[in-house]
Amino acid sequence: MVPEAGVPEAGGPWAARQVSSGMAFFTDFVITGSVRGADATHAPREVTGLLGDEFTESRTGRGQLLRCYDLVEVAWEREGDTWRGLYITVQAHRLAPPLQLGELAEDLDRAGFPLVEVAPDGVGCRRFVRADSQVGVLVDEENGQVLAMTAPAWFAPGPRGEPSPWPREAGRDRVRHLVGLGAAERETWARRRQPEEAGEAARRWWFLWVSCRQLLPGDGERRYGHGGAAWQELGLWLLGSCEAAGVLDRTDTVCEIVRYGLLDPDAAVRACLDAVPVSRADVATRESTSYTRENLMAVNASRAAKRLSLAAGGLLPRVRDRALREEVAAWLELRTRLM
Structure with a gap:
């Protein structure tokens, strides 16, 4: 995968974009979140089919590969x-000569897919993200060298990439108070205490949700009581508030609902399918649609469909409604072709 110059081969259906020589591989990764079609959603067998069998492999006792x-x-x-896929990373720090942020950002701007900088990590690195492809770029703040590019990124733009507005325990205290309130009382609390400035309000909603999800009961506790219903109700309310404040889009919100078990499996899968922004007949695929600025809406709709169908797919063994199972299965058949 690495020619003599030390730079991975460019190519694929997006190589025609006007980017610098030797940069197409890196811009493609930021724009698509994949390498030659392989991304973090592919199983090991699928990655072998796309990238070949010239690799080294290691396993850990924690069941990781x-x-x-x-x-x-x-x-x-x-x-x-x-x-289950965790991430795909391009370890750019291994390059000689190094990849510079300025070159990468210039080519991405030219292609119409600019990076967004989020809060620094505090230990000498700048962090950038392309939110639609969920690619994060880590850069040495002293020399501007790109260290690594990863999808999905663990940091995000906007309030999700900023420091918490309060200490962890203070956030938990607020959430513990909210879970004991009724719906009308929570709305009154929100009106009285949320800041007027939209950006600050969005930031606080996000960190209330972060504090809440750290305290959510596990499956067993929800099944056997322990206030699980109240916590699920609070979680749904906070996620709805995050979505209304623009911290999360509908796809993000529903994926969080599934991840933290805030609805029963049938309701959660129904929410996933309702949130898919495009039909199976009209969804953009890797074969039909190029990654260009003009196709960005179609590309992002395909990405949303992929994320939502994967989220729903994890619930299929527990779904009772046959029609729901069949619709999810049909979407999953398209998974490797979606953007």
């Missing part, structure tokens, strides 16, 4: 009888 293709690393963790 790491595969290295020169600059590219792909990681999974064991989930039942299958492997």
Whole structure:
């Protein structure tokens, strides 16, 4: 995967974009979140089919699998009888000569997919993200060298990428108070205490949700009581407030609902399918649609469909409605072709 010059091969259906020589591989990764079609949603067998079998592989006792293709690393963790993808990373710090942020940002701007900077990590790195592809770029703040590019990124633009407005325990105290209130009381609390400035309000809603999800009861506790219903109701309210404040879009919100078990499986899958912004007949695929500025809406709709169908797919063993199962299965058949 790495030619003599030390730079991975450019190519694929997006190589025609006007980017600098040797940069197409890196811009493609930021724009698509994939390497030659392989991304963090693909199983090891699928990655082998796309990237080949020239790799080194290691496993840990925690049920994790790491595969290295020169600059590219792909990681999974064991989930039942299958492997669940964790991330795909381009380890740009291994390049000689190094990749500079200025070159990468210039080419991405030219292609119409600019990076957005989020709060620094506090230990000498700048952080950038392309939110639609969920790619994060880590850069040495002293010399501007790109260190790594990862999808999905663990940091995000806007309030999600900013420091908490309060200490962790203070956030938890607020959430513990809210879970004891009724719906009308919570709305009164919100009107009285949320700041007027929209950006600050959005930031506070997000960190209330972060504090809440850290305290949510586990599956067993929800099943056997322990106030699980009240916590689920609060979680849904906070996520709705985050969505209304623009911190999350509908896809993000529904994926959080699924991840933290805030609805029963049938209701959660129905929410996923209702949130898919495009039909299966009209969804953009890798074969039909190029990654260009003009196609960004179609590309992002396809990405949303992929995320939502994968979220719903994890619930299928517990879904009772046959029609729901069949619709999710039909979407999952398209998974490897979606953007």
